[in-house]
Amino acid sequence: MTNAKLTALMARGTQFLGCDSAILCGAMSWVSERHLVSAMSNAGGFGVIACGAMTPALLDAEITATKALTTKPFGVNLITMHPQLFDLIDVCASHDVTHIVLAGGLPPKGSIEAIKAKGAKLICFAPALALAKKLARSGVDALIVEGHEAGGHIGPVATSVLAQEILPEMSEQLPVFVAGGIGRGEAIAAYLEMGAAGVQLGTRFACATESIAHPAFKKAFFRASARDAIASVQIDPRLPVIPVRALKNVGMENFTAKQREVANLLDSGSVDMGEAQLQIEHFWAGALRRAVIDGDVDGGSLMAGQSVGMVTKEEPVADIIAQLMAEAAVALERRAA
Structure with missing residues (x-):
């Protein structure tokens, strides 16, 4: 209509x-x-x-x-x-x-x-x-x-x-x-x-x-409510990481660890800021693939907006x-x- x-x-x-x-x-x-x-x-x-x-x-x-x-x-x-x-x-x-x-x-x-x-x-x-x-x-x-x-x-x-x-x-x-x-x-x-x-x-x-998207990925969406779609936390002010909203799981916690690892690389001078940000991007691309394609809904990234409850x-x-x-x-x- x-x-x-x-x-x-x-x-x-x-x-x-x-x-x-x-x-x-x-x-x-x-x-x-x-x-x-x-x-x-x-x-x-x-x-x-x-x-x-x-x-x-x-x-x-x-x-x-x-x-x-x-x-x-x-x-x-x-x-x-x-x-x-x-x-x-x-x-x-x-x-x-x-x-x-x-x-x-x-x-x-x-x-x-x-x-x-x-x-x-x-x-x-x-x-x-x-x-x-x-x-x-x-x-x-x-x-x-x-x-x-x-x-x-x-x-x-x-x-x-x-x-x-x-x-x-x-x-x-x-x-x-x-x-x-x-x-x-x-x-x-x-x-x-x-x-x-x-x-x-x-x-x-x-x-x-x-x-x-994998059936397990879809099932995670069907079960989720708006409050389950949370934003990632930035742990180092020198590393300007754009926050990502995804369903809360182990993959979200892994991202915090990844930020620490990249921040340490920045500290030691073994990567520059551009490379640091690319590493973060590649982390998300890999984590998202594991969830969407492989159906790893625990360790992968379940990127979702707050409208997921609908x-x-x-x-x-x-x-x-x-x-x-x-x-x-x-x-x-x-x-x-």
Whole structure:
């Protein structure tokens, strides 16, 4: 059930993305691959491949495989600190990928120009208003404001606060998508009314039927409540580790030990700050793979947002999108009445 108001409020987002529903699937390492991405785009949403630590050859193969499963547009999420970022941008360009999402920090020098040179639209994360303005000035095409409630790497500010700060200032200039802690259509309706062009959800789609995540990984999500999705703790102020939200388990405790180990390496001068941060990233990539692919739900990383309590069963992507859209439409009708 889609009402005219919902279609109108989402029009800017759907036009920008080239899809029917302005709902992006957040790029989740190991989860957001060809199956989930194509299912998302085929169902009228917008799928995004999580490149993560992939080599250019692996990304090339993943994009090719995704194109074999959908003719609809989809995006690729690239990590700014990837040592081969510019090679990955070239791979996306060779496939005429329509949208690139840059995550994990400010775009390095020349990356914005390299992405836009081939006509791709660039989406960046804006964790603060000052950064949103800076990104808009530098030529970014759209923004994602993602709050503390999200799964995976997180910033310090809640989604509701970021939305109130950034939407009134930025939504006239460029499309802004809201993310973090969204699990139902009523929240989508509220952010659209505040000026969002659309939304991004990750946790809600992690356990979709089409997600390749291990059954044990999905079961951990079904059992969890919002309070089980906790943020990692930074143990050394000199090591600026971006906190990660995941379900509490032994893997979370292992991360604390890993930080100590890397901090000691920094102390001894055997690694520099860039290498230290890459080691932390590789730790997460490995821990996440163990949980998602191997089903090690104790020692692996169960990255999940606080909306995990709203994930109660495995269901097809198309059903999840239809439900979210129906809830949003009903919420808007209620307000109109």
